[in-house]
Amino acid sequence: MSNGIRGLLDCTLREGSYKTAFSLRDCARIAHALGAAGVRFVEVDVERGGGSRAPHSTSEYLRTVSTAAPAVTPGIFAMAATASLDAIGSAVAAGARFVRIGAETTELVETALPLVTAVKALGVTVAVNAMKSHTLPAEEIVAAAAELTDAGADLFYLVDSAGCMVPDTVRTLTQALVDRGITVGFHGHDNLTLAVANSLAALAGGALAVDGTLRGAGRSAGNAQLEVLAVAANKLGLLPGLDTDLLARAAEQILTPLLPTDRGVTRLDLLLGATxxxxxxxxxxxxxxxxxxxxxxxxxxxxxxxxxxxxxxxxxxxxxxxxxxxxxxxxxxxxxxxxxx
Incomplete structure (x- = not known):
């Protein structure tokens, strides 16, 4: 599909909102730098609950992203159990071009499937994020993914919500989904400092999209550090077309001053690894x-x-x-x- 999510998806503005109250100026600077560096998909949140510190509405963030980075495709994340179709529709009207529907793996089909069908009718790309993917046997995840894909989901995301998965598991599970004809993405957390390695394993297994955040900002131990993932993928000939040093500078000069705690790899250390x-x-x-x-x-x-x-x-x-x-x-x-x- 022409409007499908491919390559690197940035969710700094969503995941980072657990730690930082991004102003619209912050949003514009982040989106601007991401677009200039070649990142084409940027996500914000459809809900202000769940611990988010975001002080502005989803529509305001979406419009800011679109204005600051016209080449970027903006989208939203919505929890299947709590998000309203009206709120999602408002976000689509404000410029969202993809919607990622999050649901617990233990209730994946029953909560996500009705929303997949309804959101697909809005004419946007629809992805399903299988939260806590580690809690369900592989065959059950594959079966649920197939059912959701048949219902209209364009992409199925494995989500390492606890940051507990390892690369061999991620690659094997990704391959099992791809072998069923399912388009796969991966969203990792960094509790074992494996989020980048797991993202690369997903790409090696056939995933077409992976997530990251600048400086690894996000819930718990944070997410795959976007600029590190971009450099590591480049070494493998993956995720081409990204200005990796611009991403590193954006992380260091824009995002790091906004974070209450900085845990990420510095631009200097990343340059040593890159070169x-x-x-x-x-x-x-x-x-x-x-x-x-x-x-x-x-x-x-x-x-x-x-x-x-x-x-x-x-x-x-x-x-x-x-x-x-x-x-x-x-x-x-x-x-x-x-x-x-």
């Missing part, structure tokens, strides 16, 4: 970038190509002469302040 550069080079690299404006990502990538060299300032300066030196200022459309070099 393969050892941390022994960091002090020397910073001295060079602070002095002559060399772009840090380009310099680290260049230093990583010389593993036999012993880290020193003199060696880094010598190698830096062959590295790209341009430091383009991000265009205003990124929504970011000028980055550190």
């Amino acid at each position: 393969g550069c050892h941390s022994d080079w960091i002090e020397h690299a910073h001295q060079i970038t602070d002095r002559d404006g060399t772009r840090l990502p380009a310099l680290l990538a260049h230093l990583a190509r010389h593993p036999a060299e012993k880290p020193s300032l003199a060696t880094a300066e010598r190698l830096a002469k062959a590295a790209p030196h341009a430091t383009p200022t991000p265009p205003a459309s990124t929504g970011l302040p000028p980055p550190a070099p």
Whole structure:
């Protein structure tokens, strides 16, 4: 289907609202940066309950996302047991182009199926999020997913609500669903610090969509850290077309100051993982970038190509002469302040 959810879906504005009361300005900056970095699906919440601190209405957030990031497809999350069709309809009228219906696995079909049918009639993409997917045997999840897909669901999401699943389980379960012709997504929490690994396992098993949040913001231990997931997927040739460093800068410069507790991987550590550069080079690299404006990502990538060299300032300066030196200022459309070099 042309309007289906594919690739990376950001739910910072939904999951992050458990920790932070996002203003409309925050919403605009986050959506703007996500769109500029190539993220095409951004989710907000249809309900203000359940612990959300969001001070504005769903419609206000949706309109803000659409205005700040025209290339982004905005959508909502709705709990099947409590969301009203009127509220969902209002969100669709305000610009939501996909609706993800959350339901407990133990009552998945009975609570989600009537809403799937009704929401599908609104002309939007419909996904079902099987919350606490770890609590149901695989064959029962597959059977429920098949029934919901037959009823009109475009996508079935495995949801590791407790952050307790492991990659082998995620991949096997994803493959079982895909083998039944079901389009699969994955939403992970990071209680065992496996949310990124589980998301990659889902992609390897045939999932077409995975979730993340900037800096991993979210309920409990947080979600798969979007910018880390983007870098890791890029190394595997997955989720192409994303500006991973822009995502890392957005997480660090926009989101981190808003969070009461920061647990995520920093942009600097992510750059080391992305480039393969050892941390022994960091002090020397910073001295060079602070002095002559060399772009840090380009310099680290260049230093990583010389593993036999012993880290020193003199060696880094010598190698830096062959590295790209341009430091383009991000265009205003990124929504970011000028980055550190």
